[in-house]
Every structure is written in structure tokens, then in C-alpha cells.
Amino acid sequence: MSILTALDLFTVGIGPSSSHTVGPMRAARRFVDELAAADQLSATSRIHVLLFGSLGATGVGHGTTNAIVAGLEGSSPETCDPDHVISAMDRASGSGHITVAGRELTFAPDDIDLRPMTRLPQHSNAMTYEALGDDGSVLFSRTYFSVGGGFVESDAEFGTPAETSGIELPYPFDNGDELIALCASTGMSIADMAYANAVAVYGADHVDARLTEIWAVMSACVEAGLHHDGMLPGSLNVQRRAARLASHLESLESPDAPTELANEWLQAFAIAVNEENAAGMRVVTAPTNGAAGIIPAVGYYAERFKKVSRESVARDYLLTAGAIGTLYKRNASISGAEAGCQGEVGSACSMAAAGLAAILGGTPGQIENAAEIAMEHNLGLTCDPVGGLVQMPCIERNAIAAGTAVAAVRLALAGDGSHKISLDTVIETMRQTGIDMSTKYKETSTGGLAVNVVEC
């Protein structure tokens, strides 16, 4: 993995899952590049993909098969047409071929081979890509791990420390204590340090453009979700409700009390994003797709009801949230398959709380306290998506977590920043709880709501 900055946890992609849709699409593209570099593409007649563990268990519901076919054909999460991706598997199965780097290869549905009962020792989200010759022999193969948030690592890279490429960050920090100490010694805000670190890696023009783009896509996703009605894809027949909720709230609004329904709107914003995600539309991974509604919802709430400027949301909110997110990525996990939902929704809730505390004028201590409170009350949260779809409990869970983030900020800003339990302590507790959590609660849909809700 390359060096991690606050910017890296936000990527423009498609739903419904960062680890099961975005990551596998990136892995497929990477495999084709490596196959070509190994000079084996011209001898390849078909590509066989094995999906292990959680990818095998919930891959169909999470759009993994479509993402892999689209990725092999050259699509990338950032620029693909979501409607094209949704039909990729059906198209390839119907025609009996896929086009990989200009070559037409044979394809059959069983070329995506689901192995849910096999878990590779390194990680639950493992996939092996094999290029086969005319006689069926394996010419070239690679195993990749989708480690959460759309990040992909090869088996050679897995577990190796972040590679810095010789770049020295001006404000390096590995944990919350170091971050707060840096704020004290420099007098700078978390956002300003996160900005300087990102600029050191990417340059100011790129960072400014990315922040603007990320917030624009997040806002557009909220707005799209508030207007799209109908059924979500999949066997659960889940009716979208953000648009109806928005109409209902508009009918209740009074010009004399413009913030009276702010908390209800906050929930509608989160549901809107997660419905777009569940429908496979354009979203920002933040830090995962299953948890993609929380950070946009809280930011949108700040703009609309707290009168925070768009520029401040696009910069200070995102950078502070991203800086806190790097701590989760580095010291615990943001992957539901690794740590349960506390790693996804818990991390996003904590990031959003930190960002909101920052743009409402919190001190570094209050920001750290808000992030800590938000995660503390998500500890132990399991991942048990019904039917392997990122719909129940995921969509509502984002709405509840957005409310938790705002409540955590209220508590933190009422204090002076001093508190007993540090952010680092809850991050480590989340990591340990994730290790202790049974595999059936880690994005395998073999426990919890996934087995107690009857699909109809």
C-alpha cells in the first residue's frame, strides 16, 4: 500500500460495496495490466476467477461478479457507467465472451467461481485470478485481497508496512496522541496538518481539485437519493424511502422554525446516499461504501442547518474526518469482513463527528473527544447484511450513525476536551473486538439478521 493521507480514504466509485465491488474491479484491472506486463495476454483464451470467504459468500448480492467482469473489460470505479456495470455479468454470460485489452476471450458464468467455505489465512476477502491457455493450463495467476475501502493488496504486499516512496510528510502521526501533540506543538489545526501532508504527496492543485470533487459528488449523491423513488435491486424488494421522507418533511416545514426538522433531514440525507449506493450508483467511498452515507449526511446537515460554508465543509470537514480515518485504517480496520460493522459504520461515524466538531469551532481536544465518543458507542457492532445485500441493516444504520455523530459532537463541545478514554484506546478496543468477533458476523451473511430475517 502506498503512503496514506486524509485524502486517500475518499474515492469516487460505485455501489454497493467498497470491498466487494470497488476493490474487486480494481483487482481485475490490475490483473489485466500484470498479465500484459508478463507477456501472457496473447496466449490467454479465458480468465478464471476464484472468490474466497466473504467475497464468495456475499459476492453476488454485493455486485462482485459484475464488477469483476467490468474490470476485466477495462472499467474503473471512478469513471465507469454504473448502468453498464450492473448488466456486465448478464451481457458476458449471454454472449459467451468478454473483451480484455482488445482480445476476445471465452467466458462462461462458472468462470467466476464462488468458494464461500474457503477462507485464505491472510484475509476473508481473497480472490485469485488465473489466465488459462487453450488447453486449460494456468499461464499466469495472481491472488489479491480486498482489504476495505476499495484498497487492494497482492499476496506479496499483504501486511507490509506503508511504502513512503521517499516522501517525508511534514506532520507525520501514527496515532491520536501524536496527532494532538502535533497540534499543541505547532498551533495548527488537524485539517491544516492533513492538508499539508496531502500536498506533500500530491501537490496543492491536485488536493484542492480532489477536495472540491469529493464534496461535489457527495452532495450530488444526497440530492439524487432525495429524488429517486422505486425499488432497490435484489431479492428483498426494498422500497426506497428517502424521496418520500423528503416530501413529507417539506410538507411539515415552517419558515418560522427552519431548523426544527434538522435531525429528521439528517437521517433522510444518509438514507438517500445509501439508497444510491444500494442501487449501484455513483457514490464516494467514505471510508467504505456500506458506510458511505454518514459523512455526506453530516456535512450536508452542517451546510444547511449550521450555516457552515461549502468551502469549509469541502476542506476542513473532509480533511479532519480523513485524518481520523487514517488512524482507523492504520491501527485497526475499516473492513466489515475483518472487524464487523464497527469497522465500517463505527469508523465513518467517528470520522464525521471529528469533522463536524472541527467546522463548528472545536479545539483539537474536543475533536478527538467527539471522534472517541462516536466510536465508543459503536463498539461490537456486527455485520450481518440480509441476503448479502447492502440494504438491511446498512441503509438505516447510516441514518442512526449520522445522528450518533451529531450527538457525540454536542457532548464533546459541551466539555473542554479532557476525557478519560482516549481515541487511541477505543481504536485498539475496536481492533481487539474485531479479532474476537465470530466470522459469521463479518460480512458473511451467516449470522444475526441475515439468518433471522425471512426473505420474501
Ligand code: SF4
Ligand atoms: S452491516 Fe455494516 S459492515 Fe456490513 S455491509 Fe452493512 S454497512 Fe457494511
